[in-house]
Amino acid sequence: MTDWAALVPLKQGVESKSRLRDALEPAERMALASAMAARVMTCLSKVDAINSLYCLAPTVVPEWPSHWLPDSGGGLNPELEGARAQLGNRPLLVIHADLPHLTVEDVQVLLAAANDCGCAFAPDRHGRGTNAVAIRDADPFRFAFGQDSLMSHRQQRPAAAIVERASLGFDVDTPADLAELQDISRQGKTEILTCAFLPKERCGRNDPGHSARQSENQGGSVDETERGRAQQHACCGDDASLGI
Ligand SMILES: Nc1nc2c(ncn2[C@@H]2O[C@H](COP(=O)(O)OP(=O)(O)OP(=O)(O)O)[C@@H](O)[C@H]2O)c(=O)[nH]1
């Protein structure tokens, strides 16, 4: 089935990734949040089962291949409920923007499970939070993102599939998560090049390729094709298919 909409909520500005405030400067937190979100958007844009992609955020990001749903400041869960209603309670994937290792296969597996069970949840790697919710049916659902959200989500949908995958479960919330991401980045095992937007002294190594990667990262990981597509979609307020 290819009738899924995907919705990525994004906090912007200096409050982005506030739990990293002891590890990163505000501009660095915003750059990290934006790089991770760009990667999530790019990944979602490659999933055939998704025919519309939305970003729920206070301001539009024209470079991304998504429609903008303005966040009016009501808080994450009420905003998501409003967005789901606005989208007509259609099959909806809500997925967080802070998943640097997300793969197309992760999303395909999650949506296939939701097609089978009506609903699927992706826990965070601690088994307490929820990194993604896929709801196929139009029945009421109260988003409960926040502490121990998985329990609350499961109580509402006991028959939901639980999809546990390492790449889907890794979100970047704490300085320890960030340190892990930086390690992986240094080993070249992720497309999120922390060295590309963190100052050299925060990279943890003296890297001659640092400056080149900094300019490379300016547009996140959105390639030229996707940039063109983003421009095309930045101007549509309707539910046009991404046509991917
Ligand atoms: N649109 C919108 N997105 C939000 C809001 N709060 C959190 N998010 C997004 O929801 C997802 C999960 O966010 P959290 O990890 O709980 O919060 P965060 O803002 O990323 O980080 P912290 O400030 O450290 O809690 C991320 O994609 C956030 O950008 C909100 O009020 N509005």
Ligand SMILES: O=C(O)[C@H](O)COP(=O)(O)O
């Ligand atoms: O429900 C959740 O898991 C929260 O919205 C996000 O939790 P975390 O970002 O603290 O994992």
